[in-house]
Amino acid sequence: MGGAGHRPDPDAPLDLAMLRDRYRHEEQALAVLEHATDPRPPTRDHVLALVPIWHDDRTVLIGDAAHPVGAGQGASMAIEDAIVLAQRLATDPVPAALAAYDEARRPRVNRMLKAGADNRARKKAANPVRRRLTDTVMSFGLKHFYDKATGWLYNYDVGELPVTA
Numbered sequence: 490m491g492g493a494g495h496r497p498d499p500d501a502p503l504d505l506a507m508l509r510d511r512y513r514h515e516e517q518a519l520a521v522l523e524h525a526t527d528p529r530p531p532t533r534d535h536v537l538a539l540v541p542i543w544h545d546d547r548t549v550l551i552g553d554a555a556h557p558v559g560a561g562q563g564a565s566m567a568i569e570d571a572i573v574l575a576q577r578l579a580t581d582p583v584p585a586a587l588a589a590y591d592e593a594r595r596p597r598v599n600r601m602l603k604a605g606a607d608n609r610a611r612k613k614a615a616n617p618v619r620r621r622l623t624d625t626v627m628s629f630g631l632k633h634f635y636d637k638a639t640g641w642l643y644n645y646d647v648g649e650l651p652v653t654a
């Protein structure tokens with residue numbers, strides 16, 4: 490293990506034999522290891538592939554299943570998804586409601602995904618000097634521009650949950 494700032498290499502080979510031995514008494518963990526097609530070391534930097542299709546005529550993905558944002562906003566996005574889906578289902582029949590849900594949520598979720606990716610890229614690129622500089626600029630920026638820069642995220646009104654009779 491490394492010291493502060495150590496980041497595991499997500500492409501490093503994984504010692505499967507060691508893991509099988511460590512989890513030898515755990516049936517479920519062993520089954521997962523047995524069927525893993527692309528095992529990688531655990532890292533908080535691993536980003537799952539985008540999920541381009543969120544629905545068909547009868548099924549819809551919401552929350553992390555559709556868009557793991559990895560930016561400390563996943564629960565918020567999942568809750569918003571659920572509310573918007575309920576709103577669309579209250580006014581449109583399936584499958585139109587699922588398509589309308591997708592259309593309504595894409596722009597905001599894509600913006601969130603981009604914000605998460607930008608955040609990760611900034612952290613990855615930062616050397617100690619740059620990090621110090623960023624912290625200084627951020628503390629100034631937070632005071633002056635925070636509301637403006639994050640308004641799209643925090644001042645968003647998703648609307649009400651539909652009420653059934």
Ligand SMILES: Cc1cc2nc3c(=O)[nH]c(=O)nc-3n(C[C@H](O)[C@H](O)[C@H](O)COP(=O)(O)OP(=O)(O)OC[C@H]3O[C@@H](n4cnc5c(N)ncnc54)[C@H](O)[C@@H]3O)c2cc1C
Nearest residue numbers: 551552553554557558559560561562563564565566567568
């Ligand atoms: C350490 C950590 C910190 C986080 N901090 C924040 C934060 O500060 N703010 C924030 O907004 N978000 C945060 N998140 C992200 C947030 O937890 C997720 O984005 C959110 O829980 C996604 O909700 P979900 O309902 O889409 O999925 P989940 O909460 O993962 O729910 C999916 C459910 O489906 C169940 N399930 C899975 N497979 C099956 C199956 N085959 N059959 C039946 N059930 C199944 C699972 O057991 C689970 O209960 C954090 C996540 C982690 C891991």
